[in-house]
Amino acid sequence: MIEIDLSKYPTSPGVYQMLSADGEVLYVGKAKQLRNRLRSYFSSRGDGRTHIPLLMEKVRGVEVIVTDTEKEALLLENTLIKKCRPRYNIDLRDDKTYVSVRIDLREKFPALQVVRQVKDDGASYFGPYSSAGAIRQTLKEIYRIFPLRHSSIERCSKRGRPCLFHQIGQCSAPCHGKIGRVAYRALVDGVIDLLDGRESKVVARLQQQMLQAAAEMRFEDAARLRDQITAIEKSIEKQKVAEYGGGNQDVIGLHREGGEVELALLFIRQGKLIGRRCYPLQWILDLPELVSGFLQEYYAREVILPDQVLLPFPLEDVDLLSDWLSEKRGRKVCLQAPQRGEKKRLCQLALRNAEESFKQRGSRKDARKRLLEELQAKFHLPQFPWRIECFDISNVQGTHSVGSMVVLIDGEPANAEYRRFKIKTVDGADDYASLAEVLRRRLQRGIDEQNLPQMILIDGGKGQLGVLSEVLAEFDLKGRIGAVGIAKSRVVANVRGKAVERSEERFFLPGRKNPLSFRSGSATLFLLERLRDEAHRFAITFHRQLRSKANLRSGLEDIPGVGPARRKALLKHFGSLKQVRAATLDELGKMPGLPATLAERIYQHFQQG
Numbered sequence: 001m002i003e004i005d006l007s008k009y010p011t012s013p014g015v016y017q018m019l020s021a022d023g024e025v026l027y028v029g030k031a032k033q034l035r036n037r038l039r040s041y042f043s044s045r046g047d048g049r050t051h052i053p054l055l056m057e058k059v060r061g062v063e064v065i066v067t068d069t070e071k072e073a074l075l076l077e078n079t080l081i082k083k084c085r086p087r088y089n090i091d092l093r094d095d096k097t098y099v100s101v102r103i104d105l106r107e108k109f110p111a112l113q114v115v116r117q118v119k120d121d122g123a124s125y126f127g128p129y130s131s132a133g134a135i136r137q138t139l140k141e142i143y144r145i146f147p148l149r150h151s152s153i154e155r156c157s158k159r160g161r162p163c164l165f166h167q168i169g170q171c172s173a174p175c176h177g178k179i180g181r182v183a184y185r186a187l188v189d190g191v192i193d194l195l196d197g198r199e200s201k202v203v204a205r206l207q208q209q210m211l212q213a214a215a216e217m218r219f220e221d222a223a224r225l226r227d228q229i230t231a232i233e234k235s236i237e238k239q240k241v242a243e244y245g246g247g248n249q250d251v252i253g254l255h256r257e258g259g260e261v262e263l264a265l266l267f268i269r270q271g272k273l274i275g276r277r278c279y280p281l282q283w284i285l286d287l288p289e290l291v292s293g294f295l296q297e298y299y300a301r302e303v304i305l306p307d308q309v310l311l312p313f314p315l316e317d318v319d320l321l322s323d324w325l326s327e328k329r330g331r332k333v334c335l336q337a338p339q340r341g342e343k344k345r346l347c348q349l350a351l352r353n354a355e356e357s358f359k360q361r362g363s364r365k366d367a368r369k370r371l372l373e374e375l376q377a378k379f380h381l382p383q384f385p386w387r388i389e390c391f392d393i394s395n396v397q398g399t400h401s402v403g404s405m406v407v408l409i410d411g412e413p414a415n416a417e418y419r420r421f422k423i424k425t426v427d428g429a430d431d432y433a434s435l436a437e438v439l440r441r442r443l444q445r446g447i448d449e450q451n452l453p454q455m456i457l458i459d460g461g462k463g464q465l466g467v468l469s470e471v472l473a474e475f476d477l478k479g480r481i482g483a484v485g486i487a488k489s490r491v492v493a494n495v496r497g498k499a500v501e502r503s504e505e506r507f508f509l510p511g512r513k514n515p516l517s518f519r520s521g522s523a524t525l526f527l528l529e530r531l532r533d534e535a536h537r538f539a540i541t542f543h544r545q546l547r548s549k550a551n552l553r554s555g556l557e558d559i560p561g562v563g564p565a566r567r568k569a570l571l572k573h574f575g576s577l578k579q580v581r582a583a584t585l586d587e588l589g590k591m592p593g594l595p596a597t598l599a600e601r602i603y604q605h606f607q608q609g
Contacts, residue, residue, distance in 0.1 A: 019061035090293035100127035197270025253350025264354035278357040368411030381482035394539035403438035404539035
C-alpha cells in the first residue's frame with residue numbers, strides 16, 4: 001500500500017479518484033470530508049471493511065476535486081464515473097429495455113404512445129412494463145373501453161372519412177369532429193385512472209353513467225357502459241397480482257454469494273406489483289456502496305421516479321440521495337429502509353426475487369458452460385471459447401461493402417462488443433478480400449488491446465475458412481485461436497428422387513476435408529446458427545443504412561441549394577423521395593418556403609436523370 005500525507009488533503013466536500021500505476025482510474029468516490037474519508041483507506045487500523053486491501057493493492061495515487069457542497073460532489077461523482085468507467089465502481093448494464101406508456105395532456109386530443117425512453121418533456125408516463133407485447137395487448141382492451149385516437153390529427157383529417165378503428169369502435173374520431181374536447185377529455189381521464197391503478201374509481205363512474213342512461217331509456221348506451229364495466233373487471237382480475245398498500249414504490253433486494261451480487265428491483269404501482277428487473281453484478285466492495293452507486297446510476301437515466309424507494313438496509317448518504325431524486329423529479333422522493341410492517345415484507349419479497357434470479361442465472365450459466373465445452377471438444381479448440389466472434393460481409397453488386405462482427409461472451413450475446421466495418425481497400429464484389437481486410441483490422445486491434453477471441457466463426461465454407469486461416473497465420477495466431485466455417489444447409493433430393501430435403505448446417509475446420517455436423521435440434525447447433533444469423537442481420541442493416549443515405553444524397557443533396565434541412569423539408573412535404581422525383585414543377589412551386597428558382601432546379605435535375 002502506498003503512503004500519503006493526509007494532512008495535505010482538505011476537509012471540505014469533494015470527489016476522490018484512486019489511480020493505478022499507469023494512471024487508470026480504479027475507483028471514484030464522494031465524501032463529505034475528503035481527509036476523513038481518505039483516512040479510512042490509508043489508516044493502519046482501517047475501518048474494518050474487508051474490501052479495502054483488495055482495492056489498495058493496486059492503488060498508486062490519489063487525486064481529489066474539491067466542491068462547495070456534498071450535492072455538487074454527488075453530481076461530479078456521477079459525471080466522472082460515466083466518463084472513466086472505473087473498474088471498482090458499479091457497472092450497470094441492461095440486457096433489456098423496458099417500455100412505458102406516454103400521454104401528453106397539453107394536446108387538444110391526447111393520444112397514447114408506447115415508448116422506451118422517459119423524457120422530461122412535460123408529458124405523463126406510466127410503467128415501466130417488462131413486456132411491450134403485453135402492454136400493447138392491454139392498450140387494445142383500453143381502446144375498446146375508452147376509444148382514444150390512434151394516429152395524428154393532421155394525418156387522419158386528410159382522409160375523406162374516419163379510420164377503420166372508428167368503424168370497429170376503438171377510436172372516437174376527433175379528427176372528423178365526431179367527439180368534442182370535453183367529452184374526449186373524459187375518456188382521457190378514464191384511461192389515466194386505469195393506467196394509474198384506480199380501476200374502482202373508473203367502474204364507479206361508469207356505473208353511475210349506466211344507471212343514468214337506463215333511467216333516460218337510452219338502453220343501447222347503458223348496454224355499452226355495462227360491457228365496458230365487465231371488460232374492466234375482467235382486466236382487473238387478470239392483471240392484479242397482489243395488493244401492497246397504496247402509492248408508487250421501487251423496492252431493492254440483494255443476494256450475495258462470493259464476489260457475485262444479484263440485485264432485484266421491484267416496481268409497485270398503486271399497490272400492484274407490475275414487474276421487476278434483475279441485475280447480475282461483480283462486486284467485492286461493501287454492499288451499502290453498491291446500493292448507493294446503483295441508485296445514482298439507475299436513476300440518473302431516463303426512468304420513471306416513484307414516490308418511495310425501499311432499501312434493504314440504511315445508507316449513510318440517504319438524505320443526500322433523497323434530495324437529489326426529489327430535485328430531479330420535481331416532487332418528494334422518500335428513501336427508506338423499513339424495519340417492520342408491510343414495507344418490510346416488500347423488501348423481503350425483493351430479496352426472494354434476487355435469490356431466485358441468482359439461482360436461475362446459475363442454471364443458465366451451467367447450461368451455457370456445457371454448450372461451450374461441447375464446442376471445444378467438437379471443434380478441437382485450443383482454448384475454452386469464453387469469447388466467440390462471428391464475421392459476415394454484405395454488399396450488392398460490389399457497392400457499399402460492409403463487414404460485421406458479433407460476439408458471444410460466456411455463451412451470451414455481448415451487444416456492446418458488436419462492430420461494423422466499412423470496406424476501405426477493396427473495389428467491387430470481392431468477399432474474400434473484404435473478409436481479409438476486416439479480419440486484419442480486428443486482429444490488429446485485438447493484439448494492441450490484448451482482447452482476442454478464443455474462437456472465430458466465419459459465415460461461409462472452405463473458401464472463407466481459408467482466408468481466415470491465412471490471416472491468423474499472418475498474425476502468428478493460427479494455433480491460438482480456433483477457426484470454424486459455417487456453411488448454409490443444402491437442399492438435396494431424397495433417396496427416391498421425388499422430393500427434396502434440407503440437410504443440416506455444415507461446419508468446416510482447417511486441415512479437415514469432410515465437414516462436421518450436429519444432431520438435429522442440438523442446442524449447440526442452435527447457438528451457432530443464431531450467431532451466424534445475427535452477424536448476417538447486423539451486416540445487412542448497416543449495408544442498408546449506407547445505401548439509403550447514398551440514395552438520398554444522390555437524389556437531393558447533390559442539387560445546388562439543397563442541404564440537409566431543405567432535404568428534410570422536401571421529404572416531409574411530399575412524403576418520400578419517389579414523390580419528390582414525380583412532382584411537377586407546379587407542385588414543387590407550391591411547397592411553402594421553396595424558392596421558385598430552386599423548385600425549377602430540382603425539377604430539371606430529376607427530369608434529366
